[in-house]
Amino acid sequence: MTHLLAIRDLSEESLRQILALSERTTTRQPLRGKGIALYFEKPSARTRNSMEMAVVQLGGHPVTIHKEEIGLGTRESAADVARTLACYHSLIAARVHDHGLLEQMAAAVHTPLLNMLSATDHPLQALADLLTIRQLLGRIEGVRVAYLGDANNVARSLAEGCSMLGADLTVASPPGHGFLDPPPGVRQVTDPAEALEGAQIVYTDVWVSMGQSDSEDRRELFAPYQVNAELMERTSGAWFMHCLPARRDEEVTDEVMESDRSAIWLQAENRMHTARGAMAWMLGVHP
Numbered sequence: 351m352t353h354l355l356a357i358r359d360l361s362e363e364s365l366r367q368i369l370a371l372s373e374r375t376t377t378r379q380p381l382r383g384k385g386i387a388l389y390f391e392k393p394s395a396r397t398r399n400s401m402e403m404a405v406v407q408l409g410g411h412p413v414t415i416h417k418e419e420i421g422l423g424t425r426e427s428a429a430d431v432a433r434t435l436a437c438y439h440s441l442i443a444a445r446v447h448d449h450g451l452l453e454q455m456a457a458a459v460h461t462p463l464l465n466m467l468s469a470t471d472h473p474l475q476a477l478a479d480l481l482t483i484r485q486l487l488g489r490i491e492g493v494r495v496a497y498l499g500d501a502n503n504v505a506r507s508l509a510e511g512c513s514m515l516g517a518d519l520t521v522a523s524p525p526g527h528g529f530l531d532p533p534p535g536v537r538q539v540t541d542p543a544e545a546l547e548g549a550q551i552v553y554t555d556v557w558v559s560m561g562q563s564d565s566e567d568r569r570e571l572f573a574p575y576q577v578n579a580e581l582m583e584r585t586s587g588a589w590f591m592h593c594l595p596a597r598r599d600e601e602v603t604d605e606v607m608e609s610d611r612s613a614i615w616l617q618a619e620n621r622m623h624t625a626r627g628a629m630a631w632m633l634g635v636h637p
Contacts, residue, residue, distance in 0.1 A: 352632055353456045353463040355449070356471040357510035358533075365480075365514055370637040372481055372620070372627030380633040381410025384440040388466070389431075391417045391446045396594060396621050397466050397474065401443060404625035408633075413439070423451055429458035436461040441629060462632040469503060475593050476507035477624035480515065482617045483551060486589050491516035496549035496588075498522045498542050498575045499601060501529045504555050504593050509533045520545040524571050542575050546584045552577055553591040554601050569600070577602040582611070589613045 353359065360368070386405045390398065398414060405412040422431045432455035435442050442459070444452060445466035456463045465473055484490050495512060497505050501523050512519040513533040520537045521528055522545035528538045539545050546552065557572040558564045577590060590602070590612045598604045606612065 354473060354628060354632055355452050355456060355463070355465045355468075357473045357476050357507045357514070359473075360514070362514050364631065365511065367637055368477060368624065368627045368631045369481055369484070370627075371630050371635065372477065372624040374627075374637070375407075378630070378635055379409025380630060380635055381405060381408040381440060384410045385438055386410050386412050386629070387435040387439040387442045388412055388414045389417075389420075389422065389435075389442070389444040389446075390414065390466075391422070391444075392467065394445060394466075396618055397445055400474075400621035400625050401466065403622050404629060407622075407626050408629060410440070422446075423448075428454040431455070432458045432461075432463070435459075441632060462629075464628065464632065467503065470506060472503045472507045472593070474621065474625055474628065475504055476511040477628060478617055478620040479508050479553070479591065479593070480511045480517075481620045481624055482591065482613055483517065485616065485620075486613055487550060493517045493550050494548045495519045495551040495553060496522065496542075496545040497553045498545060498577060499554045499557060499572060500527050500559065501532075501538075502555060502559050505529075508553065509536045512536070520549075522575060524575070527571075542581065543584060546581065546588075549585050549588050551591055552582065552585065552588045555593055556595070556597055557601050558597075572601070576600070577606055579603065579605050579609075582606055582609075587611065591617055594618060 388401055402412040428451045436459040441462045443464040443466050446468050449468035449470045452465055487493055495517055510533050513535045522539050522542045554577045590606050592614050
């Protein structure tokens with residue numbers, strides 16, 4: 351059993367095993383008769399639905415818990431909440447603002463702990479992204495990925511996964527909005543056109559992440575990084591990806607979202623498959 355708080359927690363072999371498990375409709379149900387605690391500090395559409403269904407597919411019972419119900423870190427310490435949940439559940443998953451809360455919970459229990467999202471990492475999204483890339487192109491190694499926009503938690507986990515599995519990732523961000531410490535092999539530029547050279551995947555995310563302050567100045571800063579038809583035409587038929595939710599006609603145009611080169615709904619579906627794969631692996635199931 352192990353915790354999964356970030357992609358960097360995995361070895362290359364473990365990452366490949368999770369992706370292999372994600373592609374299979376397993377008849378093994380390691381969670382039969384067991385509970386899984388799903389704690390949400392932040393709103394969720396894809397994460398809650400994909401996780402609950404993945405738990406059911408593994409034979410378990412998902413128990414969704416909202417911040418107001420337990421007051422993690424305020425009414426009760428993160429460690430004490432984790433210890434309490436470990437009394438009832440075989441795996442704990444949490445979607446939080448502060449990554450430090452996950453670390454406190456992980457240090458307090460042996461029950462596997464899964465990061466459903468934190469301010470610094472989004473490993474479940476990266477797993478879905480990597481599986482999607484492999485399904486679209488038949489491989490991950492050597493695939494050229496261009497990420498346009500803020501180097502946020504989604505970009506961090508994607509970058510770690512690409513670095514680990516040999517994809518070539520270029521991140522194009524306004525000055526001051528790239529990685530301070532990019533994973534090995536990740537290239538950073540400020541010119542979107544430079545990032546698109548040879549790109550087979552074009553990826554973006556919202557310019558204002560949940561919890562960040564919105565402003566006209568920020569939108570103006572990121573405007574040159576909008577993924578639109580003109581930008582996509584610079585590529586040789588690249589696929590478009592977005593973790594969702596999207597602000598249509600802000601970071602990406604409606605035309606690109608609805609194009610036949612958009613893979614966003616395959617990505618969304620893969621959130622369920624890779625959640626299943628990740629939990630199965632954490633519980634000791636191997637391909």
